[in-house]
Amino acid sequence: MSAMKTPGVYVVEKNAFPNSVVEVATAVPAFIGYTEKAINGTKSLTNTPWRISSLAEFVQYFGAAPKPVFSFKALATGTSFIAVDANPALNAAKSETKSLQDTIKTANDDATEAAKVTADTKATDDAKAAANAKAKSSLKAAVTVASSFSVVVNDLLLSLKAVAFADSTALTTANTAFRSVLFDTTGIPLTTPTAADLKAKTDVLVTAINGVGGTALKANDATAETVADEETAAGDKPKPAATPATTTPIATKYYSVSRTDVYSLYYNMRFFFANGGGPCYVVSVGSYTDDLSGEKLTNGIDPLLKEQEPTMVLVPEAVNLDSAQACYDVQTAVLKHCGLNMNRVAILDVYDGYKDRKDQSGDVVTSFREKIGTDFLDYASAYYPWLNTSIVPDNELSFINIDPADVDTFKNVILGTTPRLYAFANKIGMIGADNDTNHKVLYKQSPLYATIVKDMAEQVNLLPPSAAMAGIYTLTDQTKEVWKAPANTGMSNVISTTVNISYADQEDLNVPFDGKAINAIRYFTGEGIKVWGARTLDGNSLDWRYINVRRTMIMLEESIKNAAKAFVFDPNVANTWVIVRSTISNFLTGIWKRGGLAGAVPEDAFSVHVGLGETMTPDDILEGKMLITVLVAISRPAEFIEITFMQQMQKS
Numbered sequence: 001m002s003a004m005k006t007p008g009v010y011v012v013e014k015n016a017f018p019n020s021v022v023e024v025a026t027a028v029p030a031f032i033g034y035t036e037k038a039i040n041g042t043k044s045l046t047n048t049p050w051r052i053s054s055l056a057e058f059v060q061y062f063g064a065a066p067k068p069v070f071s072f073k074a075l076a077t078g079t080s081f082i083a084v085d086a087n088p089a090l091n092a093a094k095s096e097t098k099s100l101q102d103t104i105k106t107a108n109d110d111a112t113e114a115a116k117v118t119a120d121t122k123a124t125d126d127a128k129a130a131a132n133a134k135a136k137s138s139l140k141a142a143v144t145v146a147s148s149f150s151v152v153v154n155d156l157l158l159s160l161k162a163v164a165f166a167d168s169t170a171l172t173t174a175n176t177a178f179r180s181v182l183f184d185t186t187g188i189p190l191t192t193p194t195a196a197d198l199k200a201k202t203d204v205l206v207t208a209i210n211g212v213g214g215t216a217l218k219a220n221d222a223t224a225e226t227v228a229d230e231e232t233a234a235g236d237k238p239k240p241a242a243t244p245a246t247t248t249p250i251a252t253k254y255y256s257v258s259r260t261d262v263y264s265l266y267y268n269m270r271f272f273f274a275n276g277g278g279p280c281y282v283v284s285v286g287s288y289t290d291d292l293s294g295e296k297l298t299n300g301i302d303p304l305l306k307e308q309e310p311t312m313v314l315v316p317e318a319v320n321l322d323s324a325q326a327c328y329d330v331q332t333a334v335l336k337h338c339g340l341n342m343n344r345v346a347i348l349d350v351y352d353g354y355k356d357r358k359d360q361s362g363d364v365v366t367s368f369r370e371k372i373g374t375d376f377l378d379y380a381s382a383y384y385p386w387l388n389t390s391i392v393p394d395n396e397l398s399f400i401n402i403d404p405a406d407v408d409t410f411k412n413v414i415l416g417t418t419p420r421l422y423a424f425a426n427k428i429g430m431i432g433a434d435n436d437t438n439h440k441v442l443y444k445q446s447p448l449y450a451t452i453v454k455d456m457a458e459q460v461n462l463l464p465p466s467a468a469m470a471g472i473y474t475l476t477d478q479t480k481e482v483w484k485a486p487a488n489t490g491m492s493n494v495i496s497t498t499v500n501i502s503y504a505d506q507e508d509l510n511v512p513f514d515g516k517a518i519n520a521i522r523y524f525t526g527e528g529i530k531v532w533g534a535r536t537l538d539g540n541s542l543d544w545r546y547i548n549v550r551r552t553m554i555m556l557e558e559s560i561k562n563a564a565k566a567f568v569f570d571p572n573v574a575n576t577w578v579i580v581r582s583t584i585s586n587f588l589t590g591i592w593k594r595g596g597l598a599g600a601v602p603e604d605a606f607s608v609h610v611g612l613g614e615t616m617t618p619d620d621i622l623e624g625k626m627l628i629t630v631l632v633a634i635s636r637p638a639e640f641i642e643i644t645f646m647q648q649m650q651k652s
Contacts, residue, residue, distance in 0.1 A: 019563060019566055019579075019583050020563075020583070020586070020587070021559050021560060021562075021563040021583060021584065021586070021587035022559065022562065022563065023555065023559050023587075024311075024555060024558045024559050024562065025279075025309055025311060026311055026477045026482040026551060026554075026555045027278070027311060027312070027470075027473050027474035027476075027477040027478070027482070028278075028279055028280060028281065028309050028310050028311050028312070029272070029277075029280045029281070029310065029311070029312040029313070029314055029347075029470040029473075029474070030049060030280065030281040030282075030283060030304050030307070030310040030312065030313050030314070031265060031268070031269065031272075031280060031281070031282050031283070031314050031315075031316070031467075032283045032285060032297055032300040032301065032313070032314070032315045032317075033263075033264075033265030033268075033282075033283075033284070033285065033297070033300075033315065033316065033317040034263050034265055034284065034285060034286045034287065034288060034290065034292065034317060035062035035063055035265060035266070035282070035284040035287065035288075036062065036063025036064055036065075036066065036266075036287060036288055037061075037062060037063040037284075037287065038050075038061070038062055038063075038284035038287070039061065040061055045061060045062070045284060046284055046285070046286070047283060047284070047285060047299065047300060047303050048283070048284075048303060049281045049282070049283050049303050049304055049306070049307045049310070050062075050281065050282055050283075050284075051279060051280070051281050051309070052279070052280060052281075052282060053278060053279045053280075054273065055269060055270060055273050058266075058269050058282065061282075062266075062282060062284055063266075064266065065266040065267065065392075065396075066261060066263040066264075066266065066288045067261075067288075067400075067401065068259055068261055068397065068401050068456065068459075068460050069259070069260050069261045069401060069402075069403055070257050070258060070259050070260065070401050070402055070403060070406075070456050070459075071256075071257070071258055071260050071403050071405075071406055072255060072256070072257050072402050072403065072406040072409055072410045072413075072452075073255065073256040073257075073406070073409065074255055074409050074412070074413055089152075089155045089156040090156055090209070090212065092152055092155065092156070093152050093153055093155075093156045093209050094209060094210070096148075096149050096152050097149075097206050097209065099145065099149075100142075100145050100146060100149045100202060101202065101206070103138075103141060103142045103145045103146075104142050104146075104195060104198055104199045104202055105199075106138050106141075106142070107135070107138040107139045107141070107142040107195040107198070108195045108196065108199060109138075110131075110134050110135040110137075110138040110139075111135045111138070111139065111194075111195050111196075113131060113134075113135070114128075114131040114132050114134065114135035117131040118131070118132070138195075139193075139194075139195050139198075142195060142198060143182065143193065143198070146178075146182055146198060146202070147182055150175070150178065150179055150182060153171075153175050153178075153205065153209070154175075156171070156209070157171065157172060157175065170208045170211060170212075171205075171208040171209060171211070171212055173208075174201075174204045174205045174207070174208035175205060175208075177201055177204060177205075178201045178202065178204070178205040180201075181193040181197055181198055181201050255413055255452070257452055257455050257456060257459075258459070259456070259459045259460065260403065261288075262292045262317070262320040263288050263292070263317070263320075264316065264317055264320060264463065265316060265317055267391050267392060267460065267461075267463060268314075268316040268317075268463060268464075268466075268467035269282075269467065270391045270493075271389060271391055271463055271467040271468045271471070271493065272467040272468065272470050272471045273471065274391065274468075274471065274492045274493045275467075275468045275469075275471030275472050275475065275491060275492050275493070276471045276472060276474050276475025276476075276478070276492075277467075277470060277471035277474050277475075278474050278478070280310075280470075281304070281307060281309070281310050283300040283303055283304065284300075285297055285299065285300040292317065292320055292321060292322075294318070294321050294326040294327070294329055294330050297315050297317065297318060297321075297330045298329070298330050298333045300315075301313070301333055301334060301337045302337075304337065304342070305337075305341060305342065310344065311344055311345065311551070311554065312344060312345050312346070312347060312470055312473065313334050313337060313338055313344055313345075313346050313347075314346070314347050314466050314467065314470055315330055315331070315334060316349065316463075316464055316466050316467050318330040318331060318349070318351075319349050319350075319351050319352075319353070319464050324351040324352070324367055324371065325371065327351045328351065328368070328371040328372055328373075331346070331348050331372060332372060332373050332375075334346045334348070334380075335372075335373070335375060335376040335377070335379060335380055336375065336376060338376060338379040338380065339375070339376025339378070339379035340376060343554050343557060343558060344379065344554070345379050345380060345381065345547065345550060345551060345554070346379060346380040346381075347380070347381055347382075347383075347466040347469050347470055347473075348372070348380055348381070348382040348466065348537075349382070349383070349386075349464035349465065349466045350364055350365060350368045350382060350383075350384045350385075350386075350464075350518065351364060351367070351368065352364045353384050353385050353386045353464055353465075353498075354385060354386040354462055354498040354499070355385075355498075355499070356499050357499075357505075364384075365384060365508075365509065365518055368382065368516075368518070369512070369514060369516040369518075372516070372537065377515075377516065377536065377537035377538040378536050378537070378538035378541055378543075378544030378550055379536070379550065380536060380537045381469075381519060381534075381535065381536050381537065381547045382518050382519065382537060383465040383466065383469055383518070383519045383520075383521055383531070383533075384465075384499075384501075384509065384518045384519070384520060384521070385465075385497050385498045385499040385501070385521065386462060386463065386464050386465065386497075386498045387462075387463055387464075387465055387468070387491070387494050387495075387496070387497055387498065387521065387529075388458065388461060388462060388494070388495045388496045388497070388498060389461045389462075389463050389493050389494050389495060390461060390493050390494075390495055391460075391461055391463065391493055392457060392460045392461050393457070394443075394453055394454060394457045396457075397453055397456045397457055397460065398435065398439035398443075398453065399428045399429075399435075399438075399439065399442070399449075400435055400439075401456060402428075404429070407428060407429040410428065410452075411425055411426065411428050411429070413448070414428075414442065414446060414448065414449055421441065421442060421445055421446055424438045424441045424442055425438075425442060425446075461495075462498070465521055468491055468492075468493075468494070469486070469531070472486050472489055472491070472531060473486050473551075475489075476489065481594060481595065481596060482548065482551050482552050482555050482596075483548055483549075483552045483595070483596040483634065483635050484548060485534035485546060485547070485548040485637040486531065486534060486547065486548065487519070487530075487531050487532060487533055487534040487637070488530060488531070488532070489530060489531050490527075490528055490529065490530055491521070491529050491530070491531065494529050496523065496529070497521055497522070497523055497529060500522075500523060501520045501521075501522045505520075506520045506522070506532070506533075509533070510533055510535065510539075511539065512539070514540075515537075515538060515539040515540030515541070516537050516538075516539065517533070517535035517536070517537065517539035517545075518533070519531065519532070519533030519534065519535060520532045520533050534546055534547050534548060534637055534639070535547065536550055546636055546637055546639075548637065549634050549636060552596060552634050553632075553634060556588075556591070556630075556632060559587065560584055560587065560630065563583060563584070563587070564580070564628070567579075567580055567626070572621050572624070572625075572626050574611065574612075576626070577610045577611045577626075580608075580610055580626070580628060581608045581609075581610055584608045584628070584630060585602075585606075585608050588602075588605070588606040588608070588630075588632065589602050592605040592606065595635065596634070596635060597632055597633055597634065597635065598633040598634070598635045598636075599633055604633065605632070605633050606630065606631060606632045606633065607630075607631045608628070608629075608630050608631075609628070609629040609630075609631075610626065610627070610628045610629070615627040615628065615629050
């Protein structure tokens with residue numbers, strides 16, 4: 001206080017306790033990507049970091065999911081897709097013919113007998129009723145067998161289309177006429193066909209079946225093989241959520257469906273919140289009508305320079321870019337932001353990480369290590385492989401997701417296998433149609449349609465692991481503190497990993513010669529899918545090998561840095577040094593008590609040094625520098641546990 005000049009009583013208050021250090025947040029990720037919209041009222045949020053705490057808030061400010069679009073191609077022979085042998089289906093149709101014809105003959109005979117009994121004036125009413133009942137029962141049985149037979153014929157038509165057998169036109173015409181006596185145009189079964197009409201139509205159909213046999217069909221056996229997919233052969237990269245091409249011939253697999261859109265941030269946000277995610281920031285760099293651009297994703301990083309709260313940065317849509325190089329350019333920019341400009345960590349995904357390392361297109365892990373660079377590796381972690389999830393249920397996808405250009409092909413495929421659903425399948429693409437009802441009917445009644453929808457769901461649900469890991473980081477920090485390694489932890493909404501990793505496979509992932517460790521996500525029998533690694537990309541560094549060590553140090557640095565701002569421009573004298581030392585020591589003592597620092601006593605866990613002759617010289621003080629040195633013993637995970645057993649001599 002100022003000098004006392006007037007007589008009187010003066011009250012002087014002195015602080016008895018030093019300032020406290022407020023621990024900063026440790027798990028606040030920032031997501032960069034494309035959204036449906038980016039608006040708060042009338043204010044645009046494009047390229048503006050915006051804090052949200054739930055998926056509902058994400059939808060409020062950034063909109064809902066994109067509409068996944070899928071290309072659909074019918075099977076063609078000679079160049080692509082999976083062709084099948086139609087002979088088994090032909091043999092099945094022929095073997096069912098005799099049973100159908102015998103049943104129809106019985107129905108005809110019973111109908112003739114009933115007519116005779118009815119015309120007999122001497123027959124009793126009971127006899128006439130019994131004869132008519134028998135005739136109706138026989139006809140009903142004939143219709144039932146005919147309906148089952150029609151399924152066999154449809155399978156034959158399906159196989160004939162699969163091998164592109166042009167002479168099946170006559171069979172298609174005969175089958176249409178045959179089914180006209182069983183079902184009306186809306187697919188409703190008819191109950192009153194005459195046995196004579198049924199026999200006539202059956203005879204025509206059987207003739208057509210017999211007509212497609214012979215050497216011409218057998219010649220198509222050569223197409224019963226797996227050939228390269230057109231897109232892969234052309235060198236094009238599969239779209240982001242595309243699953244690896246199957247190599248197993250399947251009788252009903254005479255189509256190709258692949259996702260063509262590239263927007264997945266919304267689904268990654270779902271994945272994040274499903275695995276324990278909380279408050280986070282979103283930077284929208286464009287809408288679903290824009291082209292996916294590595295430059296735009298990179299430009300979304302700089303706005304985060306003005307935000308102090310985020311502690312992690314993710315760009316999950318980077319893996320959807322057209323080339324691996326474009327993806328890694330974005331990721332190296334994120335690394336620079338985290339390690340040079342800000343004190344944050346990046347969670348990275350491996351481009352094409354759904355592929356096995358022995359895939360013919362190359363080793364995706366080696367490619368990642370070569371292209372990610374060598375700078376700021378201790379500020380990042382990466383995880384492999386990608387995951388098959390259940391984020392998007394089947395009921396969120398239907399025929400409306402088929403590319404409009406492929407709708408006609410899609411309709412023809414469905415109608416070719418399920419003609420009785422003509423009325424519903426034919427409404428696909430019609431304006432004003434009840435899409436929900438048509439979808440439900442087709443999904444329930446057409447196994448092929450249900451399979452196609454599941455194929456689409458599998459592709460949408462194929463996601464890289466970074467968003468889920470951000471959620472696991474958050475959950476681990478909330479339940480076990482930031483210094484607990486985010487590993488040996490289960491994952492939610494995950495069905496399977498795209499690649500099964502063994503102990504031997506993980507050796508090179510975890511301890512490579514170049515130190516660029518990739519954390520494995522593995523399936524364990526009886527335990528499920530777990531995160532089985534907690535290393536940074538700087539695996540050769542004894543200081544920064546573990547991601548929890550880096551994140552703990554970031555928390556300590558930022559917390560102490562913010563507390564030290566209170567002493568800027570204070571006198572650089574011993575009294576200030578004592579307060580600074582006690583402030584930091586009290587904070588670190590609390591961290592030690594909670595298990596964040598290793599040591600039996602606080603003196604073993606940390607030490608704080610500040611003062612003239614200890615950390616500063618007289619010149620430092622003249623230059624206005626207060627130099628503080630903090631030594632901490634961060635706890636490290638027990639990554640390798642070795643238990644030694646030996647035999648000993650018998651003692652009693």
